[in-house]
Amino acid sequence: MGTLKMPENFLWGSASAAYQIEGAYDEDGKGLSNWDEFVRIPGKTFKETTGDVAVDHYHRYQEDIALMAEMGLKTYRFSISWPRIFPAGKGEVNQAGVDFYEKVIDECLKYGIEPMVTLYHWDLPLALQEEYGGWESPRIIDDFVRYATFLFNHFKDKVTYWITLNEQNIFTNQGWVTATHPPGKFNDEKTFYQVNHHAFLAHAKTVLAFKNIIPEGKIGASFAYGPSYALDCDPINAMAKVDYDNLRNFWWLDMYGYGRYPKNAYRYLEKKGVAPEISEEESTILEEAAKKIDFMGVNYYQTSVVEYNPINGVTPFGEVNTTGKKGSEQVTGEPGVYKNPKNPYLKTTDWDWTIDPMGLRYACKEITSRYQLPIIISENGLGAFDTKTEDNKIHDDYRIAYLKAHIYELMKAVDEGCDVWGYCTWSFTDLLSWLNGYQKRYGFVYVDRDEIGGSLDRFKKDSFYWYQEVIRTSGESIEE
Numbered sequence: 344m345g346t347l348k349m350p351e352n353f354l355w356g357s358a359s360a361a362y363q364i365e366g367a368y369d370e371d372g373k374g375l376s377n378w379d380e381f382v383r384i385p386g387k388t389f390k391e392t393t394g395d396v397a398v399d400h401y402h403r404y405q406e407d408i409a410l411m412a413e414m415g416l417k418t419y420r421f422s423i424s425w426p427r428i429f430p431a432g433k434g435e436v437n438q439a440g441v442d443f444y445e446k447v448i449d450e451c452l453k454y455g456i457e458p459m460v461t462l463y464h465w466d467l468p469l470a471l472q473e474e475y476g477g478w479e480s481p482r483i484i485d486d487f488v489r490y491a492t493f494l495f496n497h498f499k500d501k502v503t504y505w506i507t508l509n510e511q512n513i514f515t516n517q518g519w520v521t522a523t524h525p526p527g528k529f530n531d532e533k534t535f536y537q538v539n540h541h542a543f544l545a546h547a548k549t550v551l552a553f554k555n556i557i558p559e560g561k562i563g564a565s566f567a568y569g570p571s572y573a574l575d576c577d578p579i580n581a582m583a584k585v586d587y588d589n590l591r592n593f594w595w596l597d598m599y600g601y602g603r604y605p606k607n608a609y610r611y612l613e614k615k616g617v618a619p620e621i622s623e624e625e626s627t628i629l630e631e632a633a634k635k636i637d638f639m640g641v642n643y644y645q646t647s648v649v650e651y652n653p654i655n656g657v658t659p660f661g662e663v664n665t666t667g668k669k670g671s672e673q674v675t676g677e678p679g680v681y682k683n684p685k686n687p688y689l690k691t692t693d694w695d696w697t698i699d700p701m702g703l704r705y706a707c708k709e710i711t712s713r714y715q716l717p718i719i720i721s722e723n724g725l726g727a728f729d730t731k732t733e734d735n736k737i738h739d740d741y742r743i744a745y746l747k748a749h750i751y752e753l754m755k756a757v758d759e760g761c762d763v764w765g766y767c768t769w770s771f772t773d774l775l776s777w778l779n780g781y782q783k784r785y786g787f788v789y790v791d792r793d794e795i796g797g798s799l800d801r802f803k804k805d806s807f808y809w810y811q812e813v814i815r816t817s818g819e820s821i822e823e
């Protein structure tokens with residue numbers, strides 16, 4: 344038996360996102376989203392996969408939530424699809440969409456599973472993109488707040504935990520820098536920072552509205568946090584790390600936690616002519632909201648190494664591994680500032696993601712000392728190829744090893760003074776990986792489908808039973 348244990352009320356969970364699981368993309372009055380359109384552009388996703396059917400959670404949510412209950416899950420984090428609630432992004436409500444989420448929430452509550460709702464996990468109503476460019480316009484701020492407010496009022500007696508935006512750093516970077524997410528803009532840095540500014544304001548105004556409607560509720564944003572390590576003690580690499588963190592991590596974390604941009608990064612962007620405009624009134628709103636968030640949501644997958652990058656060095660654009668062929672990912676960086684070489688001490692997944700369990704403890708300690716905020720790990724998991732045997736078993740010992748090492752580090756973080764409220768694995772069932780199709784699997788529950796289709800039947804993997812035991816023993820079953 345290990346000596347570490349999580350508290351009794353610890354939120355052992357698992358997470359998903361609407362587009363990646365629901366399917367039913369045009370059913371029961373749902374409006375189209377930016378993703379419904381984007382996936383139809385040839386070459387954008389692995390083997391042209393879409394979430395049209397996904398893993399059909401829309402029709403199988405009862406079966407999925409029953410499996411969660413069987414496992415003993417304490418919380419289930421899922422996202423609400425904005426265009427299912429407001430097909431045009433605003434205006435008329437789609438009652439069938441509201442009813443669907445009400446049923447999902449009631450099903451969770453029936454089993455004593457705490458629903459944790461993400462308001463925005465990347466599926467924007469297409470109508471808003473077409474009308475004013477979506478996040479590119481400040482008009483989105485009030486539309487987002489209206490959407491969020493509707494949900495707060497409707498579900499205030501049933502849902503305590505809310506997440507405003509999922510991985511704002513990722514959807515904006517992919518959307519406006521690398522062109523790999525909608526709206527598919529390439530290298531538009533000025534817009535990237537302005538879009539982020541709108542998203543920060545949408546988040547902040549939503550937090551303020553929330554506190555008036557559900558004062559006892561808990562709210563935060565989920566950030567894709569990849570802590571960084573300097574390559575070595577050469578001061579030029581140590582300086583590159585500081586700059587990297589300010590530009591790639593604290594740009595978001597400081598805004599959620601303090602309501603301001605890191606000064607050095609802002610100055611750098613100002614000189615480059617791409618800093619966002621910020622008014623005094625906006626600063627006040629951002630700072631007020633930062634005082635009111637209840638936790639920092641962290642999606643943790645990997646860390647990075649930082650090395651100085653000469654002005655003629657690598658750019659932010661490099662080959663990304665979406666096929667699972669190890670070693671195809673290229674080194675990227677900001678010319679004249681930093682680059683992110685591979686970490687020779689760590690192994691990687693088949694999709695070239697660094698595996699660094701200790702980095703999770705590092706992330707928690709950094710957040711604790713910098714913001715003194717409670718933490719919810721809103722995602723962590725291993726994307727891997729899984730095989731179903733003839734007798735319908737999935738022996739995913741590699742996933743168990745990955746999760747075990749990460750949870751152990753998380754327990755150490757708690758033991759060392761971090762206030763961690765919950766841990767959600769990514770993901771409960773297998774689901775659509777945005778750019779990597781269905782072959783990159785994350786779940787405890789195998790879904791019989793590939794890039795073309797399948798029976799969509801569910802099968803419990805070995806990791807299902809393993810996590811069940813972790814939850815039952817509050818983590819005590821995990822040994823170092």
Ligand code: BG6
Pocket residue numbers: 360363509510513567642722726769775776777778779783
């Ligand atoms: C996070 C997202 O970036 O990581 C999830 O919030 C996503 O939606 C997960 O699926 C894993 O990423 P990927 O690219 O392997 O699907």
